[in-house]
Amino acid sequence: MHTVQPIKRIDQLEAMKQILHKRSKRDYCLFLIGINTGMRIYDLINIRVDQVMSQANEIHPYLQKSSYLDPPIYFNQSLQALIHEVIEKSDLKREDFLFKSRKSKAPITRQQAYRIIHYAAEEAGIDEPIGMHTLRKTFGYHAYTNGIAISLIKKRLQHQTTTETRHYLGISKIDSSEVKLDINL
Template sequence: MKVEPITSMKDVKNIKRLLQDHPRNLLLFIMGINSGLRAQDILTLRVVDLLDKRVGDRIVVTEKKTGKQNVAIINKEIADTFQKYLEYYECEADEGQFLFQSRKGKNYPITTYRVTGLLKEWTSAINLKGNYGAHSLRKTFCYQQRVHFGVSWELLSKRLNHSSPSVTRRYIGVQDEEVESILLNNI
């Protein structure tokens, strides 16, 4: 069953508010919706990968699924959230630890399965109906970029390393309401 993007900015803000006292989970959510990377690739990041990075700096990631290199750019939201994360966890003593470590310890990241569980918890906590999972983070990035920032299908396709914009359109899923809304345009 396919997962959905979080389409409402209000819901995005509600989840951010919900996670304010949980720096690891907030950073996971922020990185997921701001980078466009797959959750499995975000989970490979270590503290050292973000340490000393500033807004505009790049992090190079090798995608597990494709083996291709991809980048994440540190934006202000990621930088600010990472700073809070560092202050909370006092990570600088062990820079090699995973950003999103599991209960097994600093040498083990949480799993994509756990990210799916977290997304389900967060969306349930704000009474958001639908099917959400780890991939909802990436899909939320795409949806918000397209709807709120007007980013073209072509650019999104390139960002996601999809073979064509039509693959990206199927991936995000165009809602019936969006198609029907064009019928209100006056020509």
């Protein structure tokens, strides 16, 4: 079994986004939520519409799921718009899974999610081993390089120590030249 890595290069992330966007809104949404939230794949594929959409058909800014409360899963404006589009385009009901299988009412399987991500990575020319932890690792790596405290990333990834988180993300040493404390007021 290969150890998978985060996708560190922005151009590769953009290429994967374009490939998935052309292929399927559902698959594109799966990828974007994965790399923007750091959720575990099991939790990601099991999101239900009623956990992201209010009774008034508005997308919640936070996932309504108890296993991610500290810190909660936040959906930025672009993710909220995409989620709403996926729900409308797929004609999903409140009790449906957001990433519903095309063959049944069940969510897509972990294996199908892997095929989706692996296909996009191959098409984007990514040679490094890719797996379902790639999405979480990509989230954590880019959060870290954009100045998010490792302690917060540790909490999101539900790790016990910051050392475990650094090892998971492939950050062997603290390189402050990679961190950007970008405040754009």
